[in-house]
Amino acid sequence: MHNLDPIISVSHLKKYFKVYKKEPGLLGSFKSLFNRTYEEVKAVDDISFTINQGEVVGFIGQNGAGKTTTLKILSGLLYPSEGEVSVLGYNPWDRKAVFQKQFALVMGQKNQLWWDLPAMETFLLNKAIYEIPDAPFKKTLDSLVELLGVQEILKIQVRKLSLGQRMKCELIAALLHNPKVLFLDEPTIGLDVVMQKALRDFIKDYNKEFNATIILTSHYMDDVKELCERAIIIDSGHKIFDGQLQDIIDKYARNKILSLVFSQAVTKKDIARFGEVKEYSEDGSHFTATITVPRKEATKVASNLLKLLPVEDLNIQEPSIEAVIREVFQTKNA
Amino acid sequence: MRKYWQLFLLSWQNGLVYRLSLLLWRLRQFLSTVMAMTIWTVVFTSQQTAFGYSQAQMITYIFTISILQSLVLASVLNGLSGEVYSGALSKELVKPLNLFAYLGIQDVADKAKNFIFVLIESALIFMIFKPELVLPNLTITIIFLVWLLGGMLLNFWISLLFGAIGFWSPQSWGPRFLFFMMVDFTAGKLFPLDILPQAVRAIVALTPFPYLSYYQTQLVLGRLDTAGVIQHSFILLLWVVVSGCCCIWLWKRGLQDYSAAGQ
Numbered sequence: 185m186h187n188l189d190p191i192i193s194v195s196h197l198k199k200y201f202k203v204y205k206k207e208p209g210l211l212g213s214f215k216s217l218f219n220r221t222y223e224e225v226k227a228v229d230d231i232s233f234t235i236n237q238g239e240v241v242g243f244i245g246q247n248g249a250g251k252t253t254t255l256k257i258l259s260g261l262l263y264p265s266e267g268e269v270s271v272l273g274y275n276p277w278d279r280k281a282v283f284q285k286q287f288a289l290v291m292g293q294k295n296q297l298w299w300d301l302p303a304m305e306t307f308l309l310n311k312a313i314y315e316i317p318d319a320p321f322k323k324t325l326d327s328l329v330e331l332l333g334v335q336e337i338l339k340i341q342v343r344k345l346s347l348g349q350r351m352k353c354e355l356i357a358a359l360l361h362n363p364k365v366l367f368l369d370e371p372t373i374g375l376d377v378v379m380q381k382a383l384r385d386f387i388k389d390y391n392k393e394f395n396a397t398i399i400l401t402s403h404y405m406d407d408v409k410e411l412c413e414r415a416i417i418i419d420s421g422h423k424i425f426d427g428q429l430q431d432i433i434d435k436y437a438r439n440k441i442l443s444l445v446f447s448q449a450v451t452k453k454d455i456a457r458f459g460e461v462k463e464y465s466e467d468g469s470h471f472t473a474t475i476t477v478p479r480k481e482a483t484k485v486a487s488n489l490l491k492l493l494p495v496e497d498l499n500i501q502e503p504s505i506e507a508v509i510r511e512v513f514q515t516k517n518a
Numbered sequence: 519m520r521k522y523w524q525l526f527l528l529s530w531q532n533g534l535v536y537r538l539s540l541l542l543w544r545l546r547q548f549l550s551t552v553m554a555m556t557i558w559t560v561v562f563t564s565q566q567t568a569f570g571y572s573q574a575q576m577i578t579y580i581f582t583i584s585i586l587q588s589l590v591l592a593s594v595l596n597g598l599s600g601e602v603y604s605g606a607l608s609k610e611l612v613k614p615l616n617l618f619a620y621l622g623i624q625d626v627a628d629k630a631k632n633f634i635f636v637l638i639e640s641a642l643i644f645m646i647f648k649p650e651l652v653l654p655n656l657t658i659t660i661i662f663l664v665w666l667l668g669g670m671l672l673n674f675w676i677s678l679l680f681g682a683i684g685f686w687s688p689q690s691w692g693p694r695f696l697f698f699m700m701v702d703f704t705a706g707k708l709f710p711l712d713i714l715p716q717a718v719r720a721i722v723a724l725t726p727f728p729y730l731s732y733y734q735t736q737l738v739l740g741r742l743d744t745a746g747v748i749q750h751s752f753i754l755l756l757w758v759v760v761s762g763c764c765c766i767w768l769w770k771r772g773l774q775d776y777s778a779a780g781q
Contacts, residue, residue, distance in 0.1 A: 201777060256778050259612050263774040281614035289612050296609040298528065300535040305528055312524035313613050341535075 190234035191365060191397045192258065197267035199228040199253050227253040229421035230267075235399065237364075240391050242412035242429070243401040246513060250421040251401040255367045258399070259289045272365060285314055288358035292370035295354055297342045303353040304338045307360060314361035321360065328356045331386060348379040355383070359390065366390070368400045372407055384410050405506045419513065429505065437508045439476040442486060445497040446471035454493065458485050476503075521615065522623045529594075529627035548639045551584045555647050569713050575739050577649040579710060581640060582738050586731035588632035590669040591701065594624050595677035596694070602684030605778040617769075618678070625674055654738050661747060665734045668754045673730055675761035678769065685772030700725075706732030726757040 202222045206212050228250040235241055243251040256262045257269060260276030260283075269276055274283035297306045311321045329335055332352040337345055345353065351371070358366070368387065372380040388411055391398055402408055408415060408429065415432065417425035425432060442459065450471055452464045459475035466472075477485045482500055489495055503511075534540065558580065562573040571579065598621070601607050610620055654662060680697065683690040704711065704727035711719055711732050722728055733750050736742050742750065 256608075261608050261611055261778045262776065279611070284612060284614040287612075289608075291608075294606075294609070298532060300532055301528065305531065309521075309524050309528050310613075312521040313615060315521070315614075 191237045191272055192235040193270045195232045195268040197228055197231045197257065197269060198265045199257060199262060200265045201225045201227055226421045231418070231423045233416060233423065233426055235397060237397050238395040239414060240398040240400065240412045242408035242415040243399060243418060244408060244415050244509060245418035249418045251418055252369050255289065255369050255399065255401065259287065259367055285361060286363055287365040287367065288363040289367045290354055290358045290369065290371055292351065292373040295350060296357055297350065297353055299343050300341060302339045303342055306357050310357055310360050316361055324360055324362060328359060332356065348375050351375060351383065355386070362394060364396055366396055366398045368398065370402055371400065372402060372404055380404065387411055409505060417509065417512065432505060433502050433508055436512050437503050438479060439503065440479050440482040441501040441503055442475050442477060442482065443499040443501065444473045444489065444495055446494050447496040448494040450493055458489055522619060525620065525623045526627045529624045530631060533628060533631050544635050544639065551580060551639065551643060554580045555643060559647065569710060571710065574650040574652050578652040578739060579735050581651065582735045583706060583731060585636050586669070586734055588636045589629050589666060590673050590730050592629065592632055593673060593677050594628040595621060595681060598677060598681030599684030599690035602681055603688045603779065608778045621678065622674060629670070652739055654740065658737060662734060662737050665737060665754060668758055669730050669734060671758050672726055672761060675758070675765045676726070678765045679761065682768045682772045685775050700727055701730060704728055706735060726761065729754045729757055
């Protein structure tokens with residue numbers, strides 16, 4: 185159930201950083217003692233979007249695209265160079281307590297847990313910081329601990345925990361105050377596939393149960409595919425796509441994939457007449473191939489294939505989202 | 519207020535995790551006081567006064583300075599600029615916390631822990647040396663406590679000023695090191711400032727450094743007249759206000775340039 189008023193609105197957001205450039209080598213170091221050149225990096229360059237309550241939106245982009253910078257601005261950590269930002273009706277930069285009590289930021293690579301103390305101590309501190317009454321605290325904590333299966337590790341020093349265990353505790357610490365808005369920056373980074381799946385399921389449940397608005401950045405397309413209906417693709421500080429994840433394929437995929445199984449020997453050259461051969465194998469009795477053809481011609485090519493070659497089985501597929509996005513970035517950077 | 523109390527408790531627990539490190543650090547403080555006591559006790563076996571200090575005054579000086587050292591100069595905020603530069607501060611910035619109160623509570627918790635140890639160590643030293651001490655009257659004690667708070671606040675602002683360097687540069691250790699050197703010379707940590715020539719003393723008196731502990735010791739020893747007490751109270755207050763204002767301005771400015779690098 186999506187509320188129509190946007191919970192998050194970003195308009196013409198820009199964030200520029202000044203970075204110091206050094207020439208390579210020792211000589212460059214000496215030169216830089218006297219004269220330094222600075223360069224302006226446009227981490228976020230005129231991005232606008234709105235997000236409604238209950239939406240789960242995936243931010244997709246390469247390293248340094250501006251995903252994390254945008255999340256940091258939405259959390260009130262960074263001061264925008266230009267543009268308007270509103271989260272839950274507040275300007276995040278004002279860092280009002282009433283706003284801060286309604287959101288949480290989880291960064292996969294960094295932690296808010298006190299490193300030398302058991303996670304439970306951080307939970308109790310957060311209880312006090314977010315002014316959570318005893319009863320709801322206990323209820324939320326119990327359910328989170330049970331959901332994530334971390335009963336046994338709450339009294340162990342955080343530095344002794346595995347990455348997966350720590351990440352679970354990080355999530356608990358971030359969710360104790362039941363945030364309405366959740367910013368997750370690479371929440372599954374470094375975790376094994378089983379743990380990634382567990383966290384994903386958990387995030388999905390949290391969204392459903394509390395109608396929470398979630399923005400997620402991830403390098404793993406599986407995270408985005410499984411959790412987000414909507415994706416925003418950011419490249420070099422610009423938004424290049426905003427819409428349903430499935431629409432990325434319609435918009436950017438130029439080809440379709442045809443998987444073929446032949447009943448008799450067919451040469452690679454024969455197949456190449458119909459499209460670009462991606463895979464070809466023959467072991468004397470089985471002959472298979474995969475080709476890509478322009479989307480609009482897929483049906484026509486398929487029918488020609490059936491007519492002209494000894495095709496036993498034919499399958500027309502959409503390319504994977506990963507492949508399409510890879511193609512988007514490659515074409516842009518070519 | 520509960521959140522700050524909880525933070526106070528947690529800072530204490532955090533400070534008590536590494537027992538060996540805590541023990542060795544206290545041992546170092548303890549031994550340095552014992553060494554100073556031994557040296558001055560030896561010096562006073564052959565003379566009645568040294569640099570205008572009687573033996574009782576000098577021993578009281580060492581006691582007072584070791585307490586002030588723990589309460590004023592020791593600070594957990596020495597690494598603050600690193601936290602700012604690395605972006606580790608982000609986890610506090612997104613929470614409904616007053617940042618200065620958060621940092622202040624950690625500092626106070628550390629000082630309170632130090633103070634308890636200093637009391638125990640002082641009792642031990644007292645048993646070993648059985649020294650004669652100069653004890654201040656009630657008025658002086660009250661003024662001392664106010665100056666002590668003033669010194670703590672001044673050092674807190676100074677630590678925050680150094681911490682703010684992290685907004686623009688990773689290199690805060692250069693200036694910080696210079697500051698430690700200045701403190702060693704001008705806060706009376708190594709020797710009473712009376713040893714310095716009058717002209718140098720007059721200049722040092724205008725800097726914030728002697729207000730971190732030196733004048734507090736002079737007050738306890740009864741070496742300041744009423745005019746001196748008023749003058750130094752005024753300068754201390756001035757430094758607290760000036761450094762506090764600079765700090766608030768600089769942090770406001772710094773947070774706008776904060777890049778939360780890596781975090």
